[in-house]
Amino acid sequence: MDLTELNARGLVLLGCGKMGSALLQGWLDRGLEPASVSVIEPYPSNWLRQTGVMLNAALPGAPAMVVLAVKPQMMGEALPQLAAMGNGATVFLSIAAGTGLAKLAQVLGDQTPIIRAMPNTPAAVGRGITALIANAHVAPAAMDLAEALMGAVGQTLRLETEAQMDAVTALSGSGPAYVFHLIETMAAAGEAQGLPPEMALHLARATVAGAGALAEHSNDSPAQLRINVTSPKGTTAAALEVLMDADTGFPALLPRAVAAAAQRSRELGE
Numbered sequence: 546m547d548l549t550e551l552n553a554r555g556l557v558l559l560g561c562g563k564m565g566s567a568l569l570q571g572w573l574d575r576g577l578e579p580a581s582v583s584v585i586e587p588y589p590s591n592w593l594r595q596t597g598v599m600l601n602a603a604l605p606g607a608p609a610m611v612v613l614a615v616k617p618q619m620m621g622e623a624l625p626q627l628a629a630m631g632n633g634a635t636v637f638l639s640i641a642a643g644t645g646l647a648k649l650a651q652v653l654g655d656q657t658p659i660i661r662a663m664p665n666t667p668a669a670v671g672r673g674i675t676a677l678i679a680n681a682h683v684a685p686a687a688m689d690l691a692e693a694l695m696g697a698v699g700q701t702l703r704l705e706t707e708a709q710m711d712a713v714t715a716l717s718g719s720g721p722a723y724v725f726h727l728i729e730t731m732a733a734a735g736e737a738q739g740l741p742p743e744m745a746l747h748l749a750r751a752t753v754a755g756a757g758a759l760a761e762h763s764n765d766s767p768a769q770l771r772i773n774v775t776s777p778k779g780t781t782a783a784a785l786e787v788l789m790d791a792d793t794g795f796p797a798l799l800p801r802a803v804a805a806a807a808q809r810s811r812e813l814g815e
Contacts, residue, residue: 550690552581555608557630559623560615561586561593564640567668568614569596571697583608585623606630610690613639613649617813620644624652631657636687638694640664642714643813646680646707658682660691663710663718664698673699676713678706711814715806723802728753 556577558565561584573579579597583604586593594600604627611630615623620641631637631654638660639649649659660683664675675695679688692701704710728749735745760767775781788794 548575548577550609552578553609555581555583555605557604557608557611557627558582558584558586558598559611559613559627560619561589562614562616563666564664564668565612565614566590566593567673567698568612568664568694569593569598571668571671572694575697585626607633607635609634609636610687610694611635611637612694613637613641615641617641617643624649628652628654633657636660636683636691638662638691640675642718643810645710645814646678648814650680656682658684658687660688661707661710662691662695663713664695665717666721668698671698674717675699675701676704676710676717677701678704678710711807711810712803714810715803719806723799724753724757 556572558569561569565584565586569582569584572582573596580599582596582598583602584593584598584600585604586601589600607630611627613620613624627637631652636658637649637653640662642663644661646659646661649661650657653659658680660677660679662675662677664673667673668675675698677688677692677695679691683691688703692703695701704713728746731749731752732742732746735748736742740748760770763770765773771785775785789796791797
């Protein structure tokens with residue numbers, strides 16, 4: 546990551562909760578100078594106070610990048626204080642769900658370079674994935690920089706259109722919660738079959754984590770990996786007969802869940 550421009554002109558981080566802290570830690574680990582970072586956070590953690598960043602101090606007039614990491618419901622109150630930086634060379638990178646490029650431009654100015662990004666919570670352990678989309682005022686070098694900043698906490702990909710962001714939010718933004726609930730229900734099912742609660746949870750966590758790592762690193766498709774572990778008329782086949790039922794299993798349930806999340810993302814953006 547080339548941090549020359551950020552170290553020279555500065556980076557502003559609006560909001561430093563769990564996601565903002567994960568991002569800031571990743572940037573500092575990669576050589577971003579703490580003194581070049583200005584953080585606006587009304588409830589700073591002890592960790593944040595000890596990083597050496599400029600905390601709740603006067604902001605640079607034209608920083609290279611402003612990262613908007615506040616919750617969507619706080620955006621309306623927080624954003625106007627940065628409006629003076631709009632319509633210029635400062636690039637705004639927003640990770641707020643449901644807040645579209647056009648809505649941001651209404652406050653920041655219609656000539657402002659704005660990028661939307663949707664990371665997810667595994668960013669806290671450097672295993673997130675972030676989708677990005679920019680408006681027409683973002684230069685290629687600025688998009689590369691934004692991608693590098695989000696790459697500090699995991700993988701990145703660029704969307705073709707902003708309309709895809711609702712589906713991304715529903716699939717990968719909200720997706721970790723689906724997996725966490727899967728772990729919960731697997732552990733409860735193991736407990737129901739006679740395992741001690743701690744053992745059942747340990748087995749469920751390790752199984753999901755291991756299967757995810759195998760799916761990510763294997764050259765086989767998820768379908769082939771499923772076939773590989775399924776012996777005819779065996780225990781896995783018996784379970785999959787339930788889980789793959791077209792009416793009551795995953796094929797019916799998960800599309801409904803993702804569609805509900807995508808619809809809520811669209812509603813938040815209106």
